[in-house]
Amino acid sequence: MIKKYLFLVVLFSFSFKGNSQSNYAVTPIPFTQYSASSANLATSDDRCSNLIALPFAFDFYGVNYNELVISTNGYIDFRTSSANTSSPFVFTQEIPNVAFPVKNAILGAYSDLNNSNAEGTITYGLYGTAPHRKFVVYFYNNSFFSCTAMKSNFQMILSETSNTIDIQLIDKQSCTAAGIGKTVTGLINLSGTEGIAAPNRNTGTWSAYHEGWRFYRPNYYTNYAFVRCDDDADGFQTFDLNVAANDLSPANPASISFYADMALTIPIINPSAFTNTTNPQTIYAGGNGMIKSVILSVVDCTVDADNDTVDTASEDVNNDTNLANDDTDFDGLPNYLDNDDDGDLILTNVEYVFGRGSQSSNSLLDTDNDSIPNYLDNDDDGDNVLTFMEDYNHNNNPADDDTNANSIPDYLENAVALGVNNFDINQQVSIYPNPASSVLNIENTSNEAISNIAIYAINGALVKEIKSNEAMQAIPVADLQNGIYFVKIQLNQQVINYKFIKQ
Known part of the structure; x- marks a missing residue:
C-alpha cells in the first residue's frame, strides 16, 4: 500500500534486549479478549499450581524468568517456592507494601476466589507467532468465596519481546461480603517495596466490565533497533544505515559512523548497503560522543504480529524501511507490534476500514479529512478533543459514547465536543x-x-x-x-x- 498522508512519527530507540529498569507505568488499552491453545489448571480453593514452564523468557522487574506459578486466587507468582503451596486469600494493604502477602507477582484480579465448586475454569496457553507470542492466563466464571453468585472473569497476558503485561478485566463483578471481596489489579516486586495498581483498582471492592490495562516500563529499550521485512524469507536483508543515522542524530546524521565492534575499530565500509550476517545482528554507532548498539533484525512480514489486520509491511508508516521507528502514539511499541496504533482506545482493526459514502472506496476512512486515516489519528473527528478524552462514561471505550443519541459515536462527530466551549x-x-x-x-x-x-x-x-x-x-x-x-x-x-x- 502506498501511503500519501503525512504526520509526526516519533524516532525512538527500541531493542529486543531489556535492562534492569523497574519503573513500571500503567495505561488504559482497548478491551481485547484473547483465544489461545490452552491447558486446564487443576484447581482447588486457595492453592498455587505447580511450576509452569514459560514458552519464552519474560523480564519482570529486571529478572528473566522461564517458569511461573498460577494462584487460584487470581495472580501469577514468579517465586518458585510458591509452587504447590497454599495461596494467601486475606489482605487489606494497598500496594506497594512490604506486608502485602503476595510478592513478585502479577495481580490480575487478586481476591479470595472459590475454585472448588467446579463452576469456573482457569486455563493458560500460547497465542501468536515468535518472537511476538503472548502467554495468556484466563480466569473464567470464578466465584468469590462466600459470595458465590458473583463471578470474576479476566485475563493476564505476558508479551514476548516487549515484556509488557496486559490485564483484561472481562467481567469482574463486585462482592461486598466482609473481608471477601477486596480485589487488586497491579504488580508488586519481590520485596514489596515497589508496586503499581491500575487507577481505582488498588485494594478495595469494585467491579469492572470490558476494561483493559497495560503495564510497561517507559524508556525500557536502550538500544536502537532496525527491523526490516524479509523479502525472500532467507533471514538476510540489505540495510541502509543512513536511516539509523538520521534517527540517532537528526541535526547532523553525517556525524554518525557505524562499526562492527564496540571499540569502534572495525568500520563498516558501505553503510548505505549493509547486509546482515546473522539474525539478529548487533553493530555499533559512534559519533557526537555517543556509542550505541544497533540491533539489525529481519522479520517475516506475512505474519500480522499484532493481529490488527494491517499488513506488517504497511506499518512502515514513514516509508524508511525500518518498522521499529514508527510509533504513532508514542507508547514505546512500534506500530507493527501495537493493536492500537494511535492510542485512542479504539482497536486498529476497528478503525482500519476503507472509505464510505463520499469518500473513495480505495482510501482509508478519514472522518475529519485531515489526510490522516482514523487508525492513525487520535482525533478522528477533528474537534480538538482527543478520541480517548471523548470517553464520557469513563469505561475506557469511546466507541459506546453517544451523548446526543443519534447513533454516531461522539468521537466521530465534530459537533459533540464536551468540555470545549464556544x-x-x-x-x-x-x-x-x-x-x-x-x-x-x-x-x-x-x-x-x-x-x-x-x-x-x-x-x-x-x-x-x-x-x-x-x-x-x-x-x-x-x-x-x-x-x-x-x-x-x-x-x-x-x-x-x-x-x-x-x-
Missing part, C-alpha cells in the same frame, strides 16, 4: 509556537482569567500542571520528550483543548 473563547485564547521546543506561550485576550493549565501525554498521563498562582504566559516544555501533547486550559468554568507538538 467559538469566541476558542478564538481569544491561543498557544504558540506550535511545534515548540523550549517554551509554549499562552495568549489570552478574553476577559476570563486562566485558572489552570494541564498538559497531557498522548496516553492521557498528566505530565505538567500550572495553577493560578503561577506564571500563565510561558510554560517551559524543554523537559518533555518529543511528541504530541494535549493542552487543557481552564478559564473559570470554561475549558479549551489544544494539541501541540514538542520537538
